[in-house]
Amino acid sequence: MAFPDEVLADDEQVVVHLHPHWKTMVRPGLVLLLVAGALGFAAFALPNEGWAHILLMVLAAFGLIALLVWFLVPFLRWRTTHYVFTTHRVLLRDGILSRHGRDVPLSRINDVSFSHNVLERILGCGTLVVESAGENGQVILKEIPSVEQVQSTLYQLVEDDHDRRATADDGS
Template identity: 30%
Template sequence: MLAPREIDEYLLPTERRVIRVRQHWAVMFKHIWQTAVFILLVVGVEQYMDGSTTAAVDVLVDNLAFYLVLVAVLRFTALTILWWVERIVITDKRVMIAQGIIVHNVGMMPLGKVTDLTFQRSLSGRILGYGTMVVESAGQIQALNRIDYMPRPEEIYEALSELVFGEKGKTRATGALAKPRWRR
């Protein structure tokens, strides 16, 4: 299994890791819901058919129900492991997503190609603390164009903006402090 420190093997000697996160746990709601509904359906059908047929059919229905529930639990376990090993890594030079157990995939986008950066939050995202990061690159669709269920999107947006567009409060050309346009 991919340990959190193993993603660092993809870093170049000249780059430094700024952020390393996995998708927000809310991404698992869909899988939890699907698994629970499927198990309830299987158990409901099994209970409905129990006792209404012959003993041989009852045993067959019980065994089928058991194996269907087992497959649902194994599927949920595999999806949870996939979520756990997936990492979103932002360095001072690029953004990467590493995912997969058997087939390991690493997607990458250089920060120099980023032309626009946006994050979006739904109501549930505001409540639970996740959002969607949209990274655009000079009219091209990149592998990391959209990252859903990004945890703490404001912090990551701010850190990524500083990396892409210069330090916070400083202009890129001179490095001097930029004049604030408004006061709060």
């Protein structure tokens, strides 16, 4: 899913566009398999007549509600969470029905660091911490894929933005 260009300035380009790491969908995926397996077993094991048929319909209804709550909502939340790094700023967008956003100009970023535990290192993800001079301060981005590479890219974007601004100031 591409990020909409209308939120970008004329000379701004998207460098990195990410969603949270796929590991955020492991638990909902297991719920999907468990519910589908249980419903499949119930459909096979219960006779399709009388009270058993009614019980099967009730189980199917509860299964669909469980899938909606424990799979579909996390899936939509995962797909509608955007971490976008451009040549001018870091854009954060999330939300399914109501949207939330935060922009951090590269010129306001003081420090970029990351952390990941052993499992996250194996899976290639982690937490990115962006220190901003803005009034909201620190931005913590969790479940970032290839977090070390993203941290390095963001650091380079901050340096390039600083150089661009210095050149523009010298030219005035």
